[in-house]
Amino acid sequence: MKRVLFIGELPNIAVHGISKSNYVNIAILREYFDLCIIQEKIQLSDHNRLRLSKVNLLLSNILQLFGTRAHFLYLVLSISIFGIIKTYLYVCIFKLLNPLSSVVIHIHRSDLKGFVDNDKLKHFVVKNLLKISTKVVVLDKKAIEDLSVFFVETKIMVLKNTIADVVDDNINYKQRFDSRKCLFISNYIKEKGILDLIAVFNDINGDFLLDCYGSKTDTELYNIIEQGRSDRVSINDQILSNEKMKIIQGAYVLILPSYNEGQPLIILEAIRTGLPVIVTDVGYVKNMLPPYYPYLLDLNNIQVSLKQCMNRIFCLNYEEYYALSLALQNFYSENFSYDSHKRELLKIFQA
Structure with missing residues (x-):
C-alpha cells in the first residue's frame, strides 16, 4: 500500500473551512493509502500572526519530515509570507529525501494571484513552489486561468468541496x-x-x-x-x-x-x-x-x-x-x- 504524508490543520485544534475540508479528504485517503499525518497545531487566534510558537512548530514538523518516507506529500498552500515560505521548505525537504515521489498542493483560497501581484519575492517563491509540485489542486475551474501564469495548466486539477456528514432529509x-x-x-x-x-x-x-x-x-x-x-x-x-x-x-x-x-x-x-x-x-x-x-x-x-x-x-x-x-x-x-x-x-x- 502506498503512503501519503499529509501536513496541515485539522478541526480538533482550529475549526475553519480548510481544516474541515482536510478532515474529509484524509478520511477518504485513509481508506486506500497508508496515511501519515504531521498536524499543524495552530490556534485560530494565531492565524495571520507571526508568533514564536509557529516557528517552533515549523522546526518540529521539519524534524518529523526528515524521519518520514512517502510516495505522496499532500499539503495546503497557506496564503501568507510565512505560509508560502513554510510550504516551500516542506516541499524542498520532502523532494530531497523522496526524489521520485509526488507532491500535491491544495489551494483553497481564491486570492493567490492578488497576493503575489506586484511583489517579486512572493511571486518568486510561489512560482518555484508550484513548479516543483507534481499536481496543484484548486476549487474551481476559474482558478486555472489565474494559475496559468506560474506553470502549465496540465498540472492543475479541480476538486470541488463537499460535505461528508449525513443530513436529515425530513425538512419542514x-x-x-x-x-x-x-x-x-x-x-x-x-x-x-x-x-x-x-x-x-x-x-x-x-x-x-x-x-x-x-x-x-x-x-x-x-x-x-x-x-x-x-x-x-x-x-x-x-x-x-x-x-x-x-x-x-x-x-x-x-x-x-x-x-x-x-x-x-x-x-x-x-x-x-x-x-x-x-x-x-x-x-x-x-x-x-x-x-x-x-x-x-x-x-x-x-x-x-x-x-x-x-x-x-x-x-x-x-x-x-x-x-x-x-x-x-x-x-x-x-x-x-x-x-x-x-x-x-x-x-x-x-x-
Missing part, C-alpha cells in the same frame, strides 16, 4: 418559511462582513431576526460585534456539527456578506438542505449556485445590496420559496456530491 419547508430567521455562521473575522451584517440589521425595518454563530478570533473585534447585540440580533458562540444542522434546518436564509472567500463549506451545508443564501459575489461563490442566482451581494456596495436582497427574498410567497429550495438542493446534488468528490480526489493520487 413551511416551518422554515414561517421562521423569518436569518443565520450567520462563520468565525468572527472582519473580512466575513459580520460588522456590515449587524449594521444593516439594526437599520432595516422588518419582522425578521438574525442569529450569529462563530468562534471569537480577536477580542477587540468581538467587543465591537457584541455592541450590535439587540432584540433582533443574537451573538452566539461556535456550534457543534450536530447542532448546526438543526439550526440550519430551522432558518429562512443564510447570510454571508464576505469580502474574501474561496468555496465556503457553510454555503454547501446550507444549499444541501435547500436553505436559500444571500452571499457576496466573491471568489468562487457564484459558481456554487445555480445560474442567474438573484441573491448575490455586490462586493463594492455590500450594505446597500444586502438590504435589497433581504427585501426581495422576504417578499417571496411560499411556493416561490419552496421552488428556490428545491433548485438549490438539486444543484448541490449535481455538482458537489460526496461520491463525485471522492472519485475526483482518488484520481489526483493515481500514480
Whole structure:
C-alpha cells in the first residue's frame, strides 16, 4: 500500500473551512493509502500572526519530515509570507529525501494571484513552489486561468468541496418559511462582513431576526460585534456539527456578506438542505449556485445590496420559496456530491 504524508490543520485544534475540508479528504485517503499525518497545531487566534510558537512548530514538523518516507506529500498552500515560505521548505525537504515521489498542493483560497501581484519575492517563491509540485489542486475551474501564469495548466486539477456528514432529509419547508430567521455562521473575522451584517440589521425595518454563530478570533473585534447585540440580533458562540444542522434546518436564509472567500463549506451545508443564501459575489461563490442566482451581494456596495436582497427574498410567497429550495438542493446534488468528490480526489493520487 502506498503512503501519503499529509501536513496541515485539522478541526480538533482550529475549526475553519480548510481544516474541515482536510478532515474529509484524509478520511477518504485513509481508506486506500497508508496515511501519515504531521498536524499543524495552530490556534485560530494565531492565524495571520507571526508568533514564536509557529516557528517552533515549523522546526518540529521539519524534524518529523526528515524521519518520514512517502510516495505522496499532500499539503495546503497557506496564503501568507510565512505560509508560502513554510510550504516551500516542506516541499524542498520532502523532494530531497523522496526524489521520485509526488507532491500535491491544495489551494483553497481564491486570492493567490492578488497576493503575489506586484511583489517579486512572493511571486518568486510561489512560482518555484508550484513548479516543483507534481499536481496543484484548486476549487474551481476559474482558478486555472489565474494559475496559468506560474506553470502549465496540465498540472492543475479541480476538486470541488463537499460535505461528508449525513443530513436529515425530513425538512419542514413551511416551518422554515414561517421562521423569518436569518443565520450567520462563520468565525468572527472582519473580512466575513459580520460588522456590515449587524449594521444593516439594526437599520432595516422588518419582522425578521438574525442569529450569529462563530468562534471569537480577536477580542477587540468581538467587543465591537457584541455592541450590535439587540432584540433582533443574537451573538452566539461556535456550534457543534450536530447542532448546526438543526439550526440550519430551522432558518429562512443564510447570510454571508464576505469580502474574501474561496468555496465556503457553510454555503454547501446550507444549499444541501435547500436553505436559500444571500452571499457576496466573491471568489468562487457564484459558481456554487445555480445560474442567474438573484441573491448575490455586490462586493463594492455590500450594505446597500444586502438590504435589497433581504427585501426581495422576504417578499417571496411560499411556493416561490419552496421552488428556490428545491433548485438549490438539486444543484448541490449535481455538482458537489460526496461520491463525485471522492472519485475526483482518488484520481489526483493515481500514480
